[in-house]
Amino acid sequence: MEFTIEQVALLLNGKVEGNGSEKLTRLDKIQEGKPGGVSFLANEKYEPYIYETKASAVIVSEDFRAKKSISTNLIRVKDAYIGFTQILEAYAQFTKTSKSGSEEPAFIHESSTIGSDHYRGAFSYIGKNCSIGNNVKIYPNVSIGDNVKIGDNCIFQPGVKIGHDCVIGSHCEFHAGVVIGSDGFGFAPQEDGTYKTIPQIGNVIIEDHVSIGANTTIDRATMGSTIIKKGVKLDNLVQIAHNVIIGENTVIAAQAGISGSTEIGKNCVIAGKAGIVGHIKIADNTTVGANTGVSKSILEPGQTLFGYMGFEMKSFLKSYAIFRNLPILQDRLRELEKKQ
Secondary structure, eight states: OOEEHHHHHHHHTOEEESOTTOEEOEEOOGGGOOTTEEEEEOSGGGHHHHTTOOOSEEEEETTOOOSSOOOSEEEEESOHHHHHHHHHHHHHHHHOOOOOEEOSSOEEOTTOEEOTTOEEOTTOEEOTTOEEOTTOEEOTTOEEOTTOEEOSSOEEOTTOEEOTTOEEOSSOEEOTTOEEEEOOOOEEEOTTSOEEEOOOOOEEEEOSSOEEOTTOEEEOOSSSEEEEOTTOEEOTTOEEOTTOEEOTTOEEOTTOEEOTTOEEOTTOEEOTTOEEOSSOEEOTTOEEOTTOEEOSOBOSTTOEEETTTTEEHHHHHHHHHHHHTHHHHHHHHHHHHHHO
């Protein structure tokens, strides 16, 4: 890969400050930048590096104002993070090789169909009555159960398991080890202290433009559907239980768990290791902080929750400040008691 700074700026609809004819051959972290590299500055914590980086160019936002002299060239764009993401996308498209055809051994049932420009890796399995769209990439050791419907332009990385009767939209990516449509956690307690398995006869519906991280699991519904709406992004090691509904463009970070029959609104952010109990509703644009537990419905949109159990962030911070000062308050109380 070799482009001039001016060509990169043109791609990003940005403006060059410096020598636009310099050549760029790779992408660098700003703190590790070397001649020929292009980096970006989007987080103010990394600003000190821009004054010492050796990268040939740094992508910055339009409103960036340097506090010291800068030796590198700048590419000013509306949003530096989005701009660098565009560079990453272009680089990935430029360097990746698209696989096609079928490797052996790979199995597809005679009653199933798959569209054009597909790829099926070795030891992949497609069951009965499946309908799979165009340009779908199915990597080795992927298993797709009976009666599954899959749209166009989906990618199934190695080891993905799609259970029977599930429905998947277009432009979705499933990373290694994802399990879609495993049985929901349904057991009925018996009088003798044992548990009776409740059959899970529903499915999972995943809409368009969904990305699911490695080893994440989404359980099928007891009845009806577990639904992941369009634009949702799930990190690695996320657990979505049966009959959950995740709203559009919600993002959930690693090791978070959503219990059964809970409804998460659209454009929510669920941070790592957050836990949400079952049978509640979370309003649109809610942010749930890392390690936060949510035990009741959040009906007012736009709140940020912290703590265990989670409550509104300002209240949590006030309470935490009091908790942090308890030793000082205790000492003061003891001094007052001595004076009485």
